[in-house]
Amino acid sequence: MIKTSANQLKINHYYNADLYLDKNFLLLPIDMQFTQDIADNLKRWNIRFVYSNNELQEISEEDRVAPLSLTSSITAGVEEQQGKQRAEIFFRKSLEFINILFRDFRNNEKLNLNSVSDKIKDIIKEVKTDPVYVLRLASLPSFDHDYMVTHATKTTILSIALGDKMKLPQHKLVELGISCLFHEIGLLKLPERLYNGTGAINDDEKKALSTHTILSFRILKTLNVSRDVLLGVLEHHERENSSGYPQKLPGHKISLFGKIIAIACSFDAQISDRPFRKGKDAHTSLLNMMQQIGTMYDDKLIKSLVGLLTIYPLGCYVQMDNGAIARSINYNPDNPTFPILQQITTTANSVLTERPIFSLSEDNSSQVKKVLSYSEAVDFEEKHKIS
Numbered sequence: 001m002i003k004t005s006a007n008q009l010k011i012n013h014y015y016n017a018d019l020y021l022d023k024n025f026l027l028l029p030i031d032m033q034f035t036q037d038i039a040d041n042l043k044r045w046n047i048r049f050v051y052s053n054n055e056l057q058e059i060s061e062e063d064r065v066a067p068l069s070l071t072s073s074i075t076a077g078v079e080e081q082q083g084k085q086r087a088e089i090f091f092r093k094s095l096e097f098i099n100i101l102f103r104d105f106r107n108n109e110k111l112n113l114n115s116v117s118d119k120i121k122d123i124i125k126e127v128k129t130d131p132v133y134v135l136r137l138a139s140l141p142s143f144d145h146d147y148m149v150t151h152a153t154k155t156t157i158l159s160i161a162l163g164d165k166m167k168l169p170q171h172k173l174v175e176l177g178i179s180c181l182f183h184e185i186g187l188l189k190l191p192e193r194l195y196n197g198t199g200a201i202n203d204d205e206k207k208a209l210s211t212h213t214i215l216s217f218r219i220l221k222t223l224n225v226s227r228d229v230l231l232g233v234l235e236h237h238e239r240e241n242s243s244g245y246p247q248k249l250p251g252h253k254i255s256l257f258g259k260i261i262a263i264a265c266s267f268d269a270q271i272s273d274r275p276f277r278k279g280k281d282a283h284t285s286l287l288n289m290m291q292q293i294g295t296m297y298d299d300k301l302i303k304s305l306v307g308l309l310t311i312y313p314l315g316c317y318v319q320m321d322n323g324a325i326a327r328s329i330n331y332n333p334d335n336p337t338f339p340i341l342q343q344i345t346t347t348a349n350s351v352l353t354e355r356p357i358f359s360l361s362e363d364n365s366s367q368v369k370k371v372l373s374y375s376e377a378v379d380f381e382e383k384h385k386i387s
């Protein structure tokens, strides 16, 4: 391939060949304009050279063929920034809404379902518009709100995404969102040290804690909600092998809402930092849950969760078996176990200025050895000044 300095590429020009970042990764198809955004991204990523199959020549606007509807990966980088920001603003607003809702319930036991339905419709819209970014936020361990608020926010997003994957119609997604938002509301009737304390709790206290599904059910029953909403709340601790509570239902008797909320709730409980322990990384949590298919969780729904988050959730860092560190940057829609990665360091752990992008595959010589935990990832970014 022919190597060309990125500095030689002219803004708003077209070229006579596809431009590549390396021998596999297409930067800019022949019919797309080299834009300022792409140039800025090349600089930001410290990419100094591009590659092509022919000697590069500029082509005039008149000579070029009609543009195809292809999106370059670099442009996708800009879109990613915008999508991320949009999702973050939305996520913070949702946290604030739920914070006020729970605060009012704590103070005067009132719940306004009208405003809740509107909020759930907003969440459905966001999940359908920006699933990658909003799910990435829902996979983070902590936020500056208490656990009840962050848990309700993240699980509602995850449940709606799962329901959407199950092709539930809009009105069922709204019901699912309401059910999930309130699935732990009964906890607010119990002493806070039971569900938010730092100390160990005894058997009697555990028993008291397990009444929260019935308490949530009773609270929701006073409102004008459907049977499915009530079952979702009541059954979110039931398990496929009848080991759950309160009714020890077997899998085939657990409602769909109960099964979906169980998965969203368990996943979030595993990844979340709590006063008494650190959360697990999303990858490890997914693996744990996959091992409990059939015994604890519904097979189809766990596979949907993995499909949504991918087995290497976007943004996570992995260590390859040759020692290099890479980051998961995109989905492989054909197989979530083989994500698209960007190599960040050499095998000797020095940060690369040109960071090749590659797709993991079965016959790839290099495989993922481990996923960095959330705290390891934060340390890694701080140490190497990576944002």
Ligand SMILES: [Fe+2]
Binding pocket: 183, 184, 212, 236, 237, 265
């Ligand atoms: Fe619960």
